[in-house]
Amino acid sequence: MRKRFLALVVVSMMLFAMACGGADSSGTTEFAATESKSSGYDSFGLTDSGDYEAYEEAGYSNESDSEVDVDLEEYDTSRKLIYTSYINLESKTFDDDVAAIKDLVTSNGGYFESTSSYGNEEYGSRSASFTARIPSDKYEAFMNSVGEVGSLASKSESVDDITSSYVDVQARLKSLNTKLERLQELEEQAENLEDLLEIEDRINEVQYQIESYTAQKKAYDDQIDYSTVSIDITEVATYSEVKADTAWNRFVEAFSSSFAGFVAFIQAFVIAIIYLLPYLILIAIILCIIFFVRKKKGKGFSFKKKDKKADQS
Incomplete structure (x- = not known):
């Protein structure tokens, strides 16, 4: 009887434990x-x-x-080229040639990004520098025309193909705008503050990236639409000559340079004398006064000696 009672108690405890475990599992689910x-x-x-x-x-x-x-048909995949050039000019008629450069820039629909000038007209050593932005469709015509102003000393051009970078920026902007739309949908469906704050942080990050890529695309568009041309013009008395690199030409050039250096030295020496002339005149006057005073004292001393000799005799 006692054994049956114990067995019944054990079975009851097992059934109770199983029931509690099922309830916990359903509660967790x-x-x-x-x-x-x-x-x-x-x-x-x-x-x-x-x-x-x-x-x-x-x-x-x-x-x-x-x-x-990525579907390339959705983007502008035309060739995107950035033209950059440098021109060095020599001029005998500086004012007229500077005015001609300004007219060429404005007549071709361009504008000056920066200008600067140096020297003065008195010594005939003036120079000027310009950075011009020229519409890309007028670039070739402008380069041909500006090369005829004065004498062309040097010229360089470079072309940068940014087609792949431009398409990449477009693709990133599209992807970011799609991501922003999805985040805004998530923001509307968020039901607790923690999720809402996290989504707003991600929205701010995406908006910052969109603004950055948009600014980069605008910079690309500006560089593509307007080519950059740097121009230096220098006033000269004679144009530089391009000669063959021969021994005779080297001898002539060396002699010419030496003679020019000698002439420059004489000019500098004369200018230095002219600069020092007032001081030299002043020094000469002081020396004359000293010489005159000393000479006069010497005569007085000789007269005194003669008088003493006459008294003694």
Whole structure:
């Protein structure tokens, strides 16, 4: 009788334990379902912040492969070229040639980004520098025309093809705008403050990136639409000559340089004398006065000697 009672107690305890375990399991399942529902991300397959970040890094995995792939037909893939050039000019009629350069820039629809000038007209050693922006469709015509102003001393041109970078910026902007739209949808469906703040932080980051790429695209457009031309013009008495590199020409050039150096030295010496002339005149006057005074004292002393000799005799 006692054994049956003990067996009944054991069986009852086992049944009670099994019932409690089932209740805990159902309660846990119900809690997980409730938590997932309250997060507000079920429609996008997101259950917590970790899933949210993975969702963004994957580029929104709920999109089809055809939507993720880049379709180049959606972007401007025409050749994007940036022209940059430098021109060095010599001028015998400085004022007229500077005016001609300004007229060429304005007549071709361009503008000056910067201008500077040096020297003065008295010594005939003036120079000026310009940085002009010329519409790309007028670039070739402008370069041909400006090369005829004065004498062309040197010229260089470079072309930078940024087509791939330009398309990349367009693709990134489209991707970021799509991401911004999805984040705004998530923001509307967020049901707790923590999720809302996290989404707003991501929205701010995406908006910053959109502004950055938009500014970069505008800079590209400006460089593409307007070529940059740097111009230096120098006033000279004679144009530089281009001669063959022969021994005779080297001898002539060396003699010419030496003679020019000698003439420059004489000029500098004469200018120095003219500069010092007032001081030299002043020194000469002082020396004359000293000489005159000393000479006069010497005569007086000789007269005194003669008088003494006469007295003694």
